[in-house]
Amino acid sequence: MRTLRQQLLLWLLGGMFVCSMIAGSALYLKVREEANELFDVQLRQATQSLSALTGVADSDDHEELEDQVVVQVWDQKGVLVYSSSLQAALPRYAQGGYQTVRIGDKHWRIYAKNRQSVFIQAAQPVDVREALAKKIAMRSLSPFLLLIPVLGVLIWIVVGRSMRPLNRLADAVGRRSADALQPLSADGLPPEIRPVVEALNDLLEQLDHALATQRAFVADAAHELRSPLTALKLQLQLAEYAANDEQRAVAFHKLHDRLDRASRLVQQLLTLARQEPGYVRDHNEAVDLQLLAQQIVADYYVLAERRKIDLGVETSSLSQIVQGNADSLRILLSNLVDNALRYSANGGKVDISTPVIEGCPALRIADNGPGIAQNDQTRVFDRFFRGEETTAWGSGLGLAIVKNIADAHAATIHLTTTSEKHGLTVTLVFHRSKNQQCIEMHSTNLSKT
Amino acid sequence: MRILLVEDDQMIGESVEEGLRLQHYAVDWVRSGSTATVALSCNMYDLILLDLGLPKKLGLDVLAEYRKQGGNTPVLILTARDTPAERVKGLDAGADDYLVKPFDLNELLARIRALLRRHTGRTQPIITCHGLVLNPASHAVTLHGAVLSLSAREFALLQALIDPPGRVISKTQLEEKLYGWQDEVESNTVEVYIHHLRKKLGTDFIKNVRGVGYMVPDQL
Numbered sequence: 001m002r003t004l005r006q007q008l009l010l011w012l013l014g015g016m017f018v019c020s021m022i023a024g025s026a027l028y029l030k031v032r033e034e035a036n037e038l039f040d041v042q043l044r045q046a047t048q049s050l051s052a053l054t055g056v057a058d059s060d061d062h063e064e065l066e067d068q069v070v071v072q073v074w075d076q077k078g079v080l081v082y083s084s085s086l087q088a089a090l091p092r093y094a095q096g097g098y099q100t101v102r103i104g105d106k107h108w109r110i111y112a113k114n115r116q117s118v119f120i121q122a123a124q125p126v127d128v129r130e131a132l133a134k135k136i137a138m139r140s141l142s143p144f145l146l147l148i149p150v151l152g153v154l155i156w157i158v159v160g161r162s163m164r165p166l167n168r169l170a171d172a173v174g175r176r177s178a179d180a181l182q183p184l185s186a187d188g189l190p191p192e193i194r195p196v197v198e199a200l201n202d203l204l205e206q207l208d209h210a211l212a213t214q215r216a217f218v219a220d221a222a223h224e225l226r227s228p229l230t231a232l233k234l235q236l237q238l239a240e241y242a243a244n245d246e247q248r249a250v251a252f253h254k255l256h257d258r259l260d261r262a263s264r265l266v267q268q269l270l271t272l273a274r275q276e277p278g279y280v281r282d283h284n285e286a287v288d289l290q291l292l293a294q295q296i297v298a299d300y301y302v303l304a305e306r307r308k309i310d311l312g313v314e315t316s317s318l319s320q321i322v323q324g325n326a327d328s329l330r331i332l333l334s335n336l337v338d339n340a341l342r343y344s345a346n347g348g349k350v351d352i353s354t355p356v357i358e359g360c361p362a363l364r365i366a367d368n369g370p371g372i373a374q375n376d377q378t379r380v381f382d383r384f385f386r387g388e389e390t391t392a393w394g395s396g397l398g399l400a401i402v403k404n405i406a407d408a409h410a411a412t413i414h415l416t417t418t419s420e421k422h423g424l425t426v427t428l429v430f431h432r433s434k435n436q437q438c439i440e441m442h443s444t445n446l447s448k449t
Numbered sequence: 450m451r452i453l454l455v456e457d458d459q460m461i462g463e464s465v466e467e468g469l470r471l472q473h474y475a476v477d478w479v480r481s482g483s484t485a486t487v488a489l490s491c492n493m494y495d496l497i498l499l500d501l502g503l504p505k506k507l508g509l510d511v512l513a514e515y516r517k518q519g520g521n522t523p524v525l526i527l528t529a530r531d532t533p534a535e536r537v538k539g540l541d542a543g544a545d546d547y548l549v550k551p552f553d554l555n556e557l558l559a560r561i562r563a564l565l566r567r568h569t570g571r572t573q574p575i576i577t578c579h580g581l582v583l584n585p586a587s588h589a590v591t592l593h594g595a596v597l598s599l600s601a602r603e604f605a606l607l608q609a610l611i612d613p614p615g616r617v618i619s620k621t622q623l624e625e626k627l628y629g630w631q632d633e634v635e636s637n638t639v640e641v642y643i644h645h646l647r648k649k650l651g652t653d654f655i656k657n658v659r660g661v662g663y664m665v666p667d668q669l
Binding site for chain 1: 457458460461463464465467468471504529530550551552553554555
């Protein structure tokens with residue numbers, strides 16, 4: 001396929017050439033015709049000028065007197081011996097040669113010459129000459145005037161033809177919808193448009209992927225909502241069957257639990273949606289991890305106390321500042337602490353600390369719950385993933401939310417469950433942005449710190 | 450009637466178990482596919498309620514494996530997956546019925562009754578035998594038109610013996626039908642219930658097959 005530039009150049013140049021040839025030929029014929037006509041007029045004027053010599057003034061010619069060349073002849077003594085026109089008697093302009101003079105309100109072009117014994121002067125009104133010249137010029141121009149609309153049509157067709165791939169592309173893009181995001185074909189497209197198609201295809205692919213993810217999420221969410229709803233419905237029916245007040249009280253208590261669970265799932269779904277990549281824009285707040293940890297511990301203290309779980313922060317003299325979104329980081333830490341409390345047995349221990357790992361600020365949450373099996377460790381970040389035989393109820397979204405927020409903050413998550421010592425340790429390392437590398441401190445190994 | 454409930458969701462499992470117990474079914478509740486397989490290999494169940502969305506070992510795998518090993522207990526699938534394709538897959542894997550979450554407890558119980566009835570080859574919802582009429586839905590029992598008052602265990606035992614009649618059932622089998630894992634079984638309870646039933650139905654209604662078990666004959 002030729003480039004658009006080549007196509008336009010080829011067709012327009014070709015078209016112009018053909019048109020110019022036609023117009024040139026027409027001009028050639030026209031000018032020849034005009035020249036012949038002019039010569040004819042000269043012939044006629046010559047005869048008219050000389051008709052006075054014969055003394056026979058043709059009365060028919062009087063009408064054309066205006067056009068006429070006035071020829072006058074003077075003898076040596078300066079006596080006018082001949083004049084082609086009786087009406088227009090012009091004075092003698094002795095200096096000779098070409099000149100333009102004004103007589104009355106009329107301009108005349110005069111040529112005069114002294115010929116041995118006589119002085120001959122020929123004069124012609126300037127307006128007649130002008131009119132004749134204009135007429136000839138205008139007639140010669142006409143092929144070019146005709147050429148303009150022809151060229152217009154030619155340009156219209158050529159540009160239209162060259163733009164046809166663009167129109168096809170526009171049609172193809174127009175036919176795409178949220179349901180049909182198949183890539184566009186680059187076949188038969190000029191090289192200038194190919195990059196556009198490639199960029200569009202990339203975009204379509206990304207969109208398709210994003211839509212598929214979103215659809216899967218909605219389907220998963222609807223599916224996941226069914227479980228708490230089933231539990232609610234069943235419990236409601238059991239409450240209806242309750243034979244006495246005591247049974248009814250138990251049934252209602254359970255009903256509340258199930259409602260809380262459904263609400264929490266909805267809440268977590270909303271949080272996840274709000275922490276999807278690209279949703280949170282402001283990541284430029286300075287967040288003190290130590291301070292954040294203290295706030296979260298304060299939030300969860302009552303819950304932990306009720307279950308006799310020892311929840312605390314390892315205080316550090318260093319303030320660990322990370323750049324990020326304070327709300328998102330709060331949600332992240334809340335989810336991790338919530339998980340730790342959920343999976344810890346009554347009387348357990350949950351520690352939050354803010355170590356420095358390889359020069360980067362970090363957050364660490366350690367519990368002494370059951371931990372996460374090695375082969376589940378990559379899957380726990382999937383939405384709605386739940387391990388086998390887990391007794392604690394969770395939405396299955398907590399760690400997915402944590403992952404989203406961590407990704408947005410360029411933080412890496414490490415899970416460690418050691419077999420000899422039960423419990424899960426979650427470590428988040430906040431790698432500084434690309435231009436601000438963490439200080440390399442290889443002596444502090446991740447597993448040792 | 451003993452039912453195996455395979456459900457990983459704590460709250461749903463709890464409610465279904467309670468609902469089934471209220472209807473005097475003996476229930477064993479397992480929370481994973483692997484324990485379900487173990488339970489199926491060790492016990493005789495009258496019905497299996499199977500959740501498909503189990504972690505790790507999927508419900509369909511449990512079902513396929515069970516059917517391959519010759520298990521013929523009716524299976525009712527409980528699942529949140531409701532597309533026709535999923536239903537077809539479930540039924541083709543050997544399930545007898547399919548119930549989509551969230552379901553109604555009454556519907557679940559009705560389907561369980563229907564499956565149990567079909568499994569014994571009975572088409573009538575009411576069980577009749579020698580003037581005895583048992584309604585599994587309402588648990589009402591009449592003998593020659595007179596209403597009998599039976600306890601839940603007595604009802605379960607009687608249903609096991611007459612649905613259908615003419616089979617010898619061992620004491621162990623009867624115990625299995627009456628008790629789930631969690632229930633305490635005293636050594637002579639079956640005898641005690643048989644004794645109660647004989648008092649209400651007449652001594653000849655349930656025959657003793659010495660050294661084997663009990664039987665209600667087809668014809669008196």
